[in-house]
Amino acid sequence: MGRLMTLATCNLQQHALDFIGNRERIIKSIITAKARGATFRCGSELEITGYSCLDHFLESDTYLHSWEQLAIIMQDESLHGILLSIGMPVMHRNNRFNCQAILLNGKLLLLRAKLWLANDGNYREMRHFIPWSRPGHVEEYYLPQMIQKLQGTTKIPIGDAVISTGDTCIGLETCEELFTPDSPHNAMSLNGVEIFANSSGSHHSLRKLQKRISLIQEASRKNGGVYLYANQQGADGDRLYFDGSALIFNNGDILAQGSSFSLNDVEVITATIDIETVRSYRFAPARGLQSLSTLVYQRIETPFCLGSVDDDFNPDIIPSKPQPLRMHVPEEEIALSAGCYLWDYLRKSGAAGWLIPLSGGIDSCATAVLVFSMCREVMKALDQGNEQVKADVQRIAGIYEPENWMPQTAQDLCSRVLHTVYMGTLKNSSSETRARAKNLSTDIGSYHIDMNIDLMVSAFEQTFTKSTGFEPKFESLGGSASEDLALQNVQSRSRMVTAYMFAQLLPTVRKRPGGGGLLVLGSANVDECLFGYLTKYDCSSADINPIGGISKTDLRNFLAWSENEFKLPVLRSFLDATPTAELRPLSDDHPAQSDEVDMGLTYVELSVLGKLRKEAKLGPFGTFQRLLHEWNDQEPREVARKVKHFYHKWAVSRHKMTVATPALHLEDYSPEDHRFDLRPFLYLPFYSSWSYKKIDEAVERLEKRRQEKVDKETKG
Template sequence: MGRLMTVATCSLNQWALDFEGNLARIKESIHEAKRRGAHLRCGPELEVCGYGCLDHFLEADLYLHCWEMCLMILTDETCNDILLDIGMPVIHRNNRFNCRIIALNGKILLIRPKLWLANDGNYREMRYFIPWDRPTHVEEYYLPRMIAKVQGSQKVPIGDAVISTPDTCFGAETCEELFTPNSPHNTMGLNGVEIFTNSSGSHHSLRKLDTRISLIQEATRKNGGVYLYSNQQGCDGDRLYYDGCAMVIVNGEIIAQGSQFSLNDVEVITAVVDIEEVRAYRFAPSRGIQSLRAPTYRRIETTFSLSTGENDFDPKAVPSSRRALRVHKPEEEIALGPACWLWDYLRRSKAAGFLVPLSGGIDSCATAVIVFSMCRIVMDALKEGNAQVNADVQRVAGAYEAEGWLPKTPQELCNRIFHTVYMGMASQSSKETRSRAERLARDIGSYHTDMNIDDVFHAEKNLLTQSTGFEPNFKVHGGTVAANLALQNIQARTRMVTAYYFAQMLPSVRGRPGGGGLLVLGSANVDEALRGYLTKYDCSSADINPIGSISKTDLKRFISWARHSFSLPILEEFIEATPTAELEPITSDYVQSDEADMGMTYVELSVFGKLRKEAKLGPYGMFQRLLHDWKDQYSPREVAVKVKRFHHFYAINRHKMTTITPAYHAEGYSPDDNRFDLRPFLYPAQYDSWSFKRIDEEVERLEKMGLGVGKAEG
């Protein structure tokens, strides 16, 4: 019996509904796997059509086109002599299923539907599919005529089965199934399955990779076996970035790991495994007894072997050695994930570049530095000879240059595709913020414009006076709260309109052939969105936002890291600066401060966000939790004030999330209303709510017990 087997898994940068492009990438991965000697290839979830098709999964056209792409794989002889595990949706008995197509030499061996569907957070699979809620059940699937013609039969098995070869047995599980308590690999392993494939559409979230890999390692530490993990990589048309990291794990040990962030459209990971290690690992009698009691799987037989023969000693075929897990720090994840997402969005949207209103504050600074990071990653890919990146750079950035032009530095690339605009007010914008913006733009190479918007502001402000005779003033000039807010909003919204105007015209100003507009980038962080500390339709309104789901605290860590890693000393000034919107006049004794305006710190906002979304706590539950967590900082009454203040402003500003700019998803407490955080946007008056009354009752009870002395101001 042969013992050494070469297996392949991959990360593919698929794009929703890009059928021909997806097909080309699938074929390229198959050819590369074969070139490396692999006899089994596993690809990402729903790779034929792209994972993020959303409601397109309800359209019959999509299923037809998937079968047409499948036919092209089956009839391409260059895809023969390798066992293929390919992902696509299938309609069976009028129901839609998320499936794996297991094929060999132009014939389908098995259609394996997904048993458990992802249906929380960013995922709504049960909106489109139903689970194959019958473990180990197999029946017949009637093939489309075009497939039946090359299959030589009208039917193939569909269901929860495994594939048996002369030298091993392999079974497939899909994404969410790994995360369930009783994963399919448990019963498959007890049934003698030695190789597991897992095909995923798993998105990046800060600090998430550890969890995913620990689950894969645990799967084979307990069961033994070879585990092939495949994942999509890149932006396939939505807020999510799928972060690849294809890997091969044997008996809980990593032996091959791909990149988590990359501009490669196709990345194939191969490993040589010794199947006898799996058999030796499964020695325990208790495991053997459990295997006799486990449900039995139907085995689909094939004469195709994954090993090379009975006596397959080959001095060149050496089992892959164990390696340490490679994980990026959160600061690096921010530098890499949103940057790769931005590059995919830019090249696929056919836009001419990006524009960001650069205020001199840390949020727009972080957005600009992420774009600069993108340029650095692109330059690395060019040095590595990435042909696709080369072509994309010449199309996007080379329009200003002669044919065949390529940048020599990240700054040179940044200057062609990234535009920054400082929009100040003479009475409100400080010299420090203007200077920081200008020097940051110079250091990263962006095409920078500096201007004042006073004329536009006063023209809009005077419209009310001319029409009604009423003249509003800022509060520092004796104005009301309503007038103060209205005048701030004029500036904020003026900056949004100006940003879009410049985004449309700057390519023409610079003489870019063929015109083409810029994508406007937003720079509101997740904490400001959570609190509603932003003007609706201000600079937070943009085309896309790379930091919209990243906390202020993580952004500060990222900027501190980038200051050294990117050799940008100017970033130190952004870290030390007091966060301010600069929407009110500066006087000798008053400078606007974000945290003072909000009545809470950014660190506290992050805590509120995690307790609200991740811990699933309402006002009263959050108050009870923070009584313990903040007992050394605040009295019960001070905790109550902060909790009630947060929920009040969250409630009255929730409507802003219905129009929030689509943002890169990074934090588990993102308030994105569009899919991740489904909550009302019209709430009852919070200070009259039952939850707030219960908090007040508890505060009074605790104060009577002598627990009312605080250590800080509320």
């Protein structure tokens, strides 16, 4: 038996600027770790402030309040006897750094500054911090006066160093550093570091966890050693959902795994390690030779030991054994991430519930099913005895009933927090969509209203005609394309106004004491946002859009999965229906339009084009070249038509994204303009652009080459 040590890492439900709540959750995680025998605890990135403070990281108050919270933690003797890594921002020499504060028994040992900052996609860390960018460099940091009194010194080390205990050596990484080609753990391993602690603030997107796990597993397997991964979990004030997934690996084997989606505020996982297994794993002579020429780290020494005394054998302490990884399929990821995000948003916003304009189509159906998924997760948390969730349920939904009311089913909870409204017109809305909306509402338990908005739409049309003397008509009735579009849009925009009126007044109608309105949920999927296939300021304009980062393809797969998992056979009727906006007059009581016909592209094609635009970083010509191979069953001219049509519609619709409803981020090809997809919103016509000219020339060359080949074969 070697030297055993129990190590802890965690998922924390932190929130931007919630200094008191964040501190309390940090303390709870430390106490839990100690109770499980842990001697080292790794926390999430910027856990004192919450990760998504954004430009609040430019304010001096944020740094002052961070030190004030750390001072309270330092003085709490119940938190002594365990080595701690706590994430916080630090200002040093008038520069701002993203740091891990290393504490032991109320004293600071080191401020480890982040070397490489996340600065793409959803991340703007370079706007708020500067990277330390000097691996192995350490200098002196002058402590704030309140900390000097507790520390007993005026200075501590800041920079990139490792912690040397009496029985092992700990190295520190922060989030993005794991994803860089030359991660710090490589050099630290060659320097004798045996435990790597990654303090992370990593958001969820579909299929991302596999990449994260593979990197951690490879780091541990290639270098040997114990890898602790901590993360934030939940919604912390922005469009991202942090998926937790705390992990502990040893020599490539997973020993402990936290939840990816949970309503728990604090989740601590631990593993007991025999540190001798790391030393015996590192046997290769080539590794030893490399260690002689690698970066040398300064070691911050402490006599504190993480493990048991060599001659103190305790048969009750057993090393943790490898376990299989737990992974979610993408459809389950959608259900859980959006469900947990919606509950976090609802309970933190103080609203009375949700309202969805339920059309009878797939998009609003998927949005409603996500709220139902939220209710299912809440019921699971109640069954597990989660007191915080219980208090939130009684505050939000139990207010209708006497004290101590609790829901018995997900439908029971849904009837209190979800309100659905079908807003149809007599001449454009079919009986099928009206029935689908009603049936879905019945099955998930939402409070449902079926209404027509003909009077409102007619009032707009008559007001326009009276003012101008012109009566617009649909194209099918002899009008122009502009008239047709205007008549469609007035219906959509009327629904937005109606939705907000109902959201404000339905709690009053239902005699909910204390007032409080509903939050409106949008339902425009990522492909429609990409193409601009929505009306600006229509019912896609809402408070939150939970599907605004999900493709139509993934939404259909999610609903097919939910049909069985949630036992909702009504979803089959949505999946079998033709997607339609129902904004034109019916033909024999059936919709006279189809979304894909209107767009001139299928949803599958839109997803491909969106990924090439954003993820592959291709412009029109590069997209055309790529698709000549991927869509080789289509003629080059047809590929060119689709590419040019897509980029034209995307460009002329960019202005819609500047005011788009904030969407939960899930797909990495999202066109969301606010922070993720930073591009102009006024473009010159693409059809006269150089890139389109290049596409046309390429098509002509290909067609000419093909014709020459045909002619040659004919002559031969």
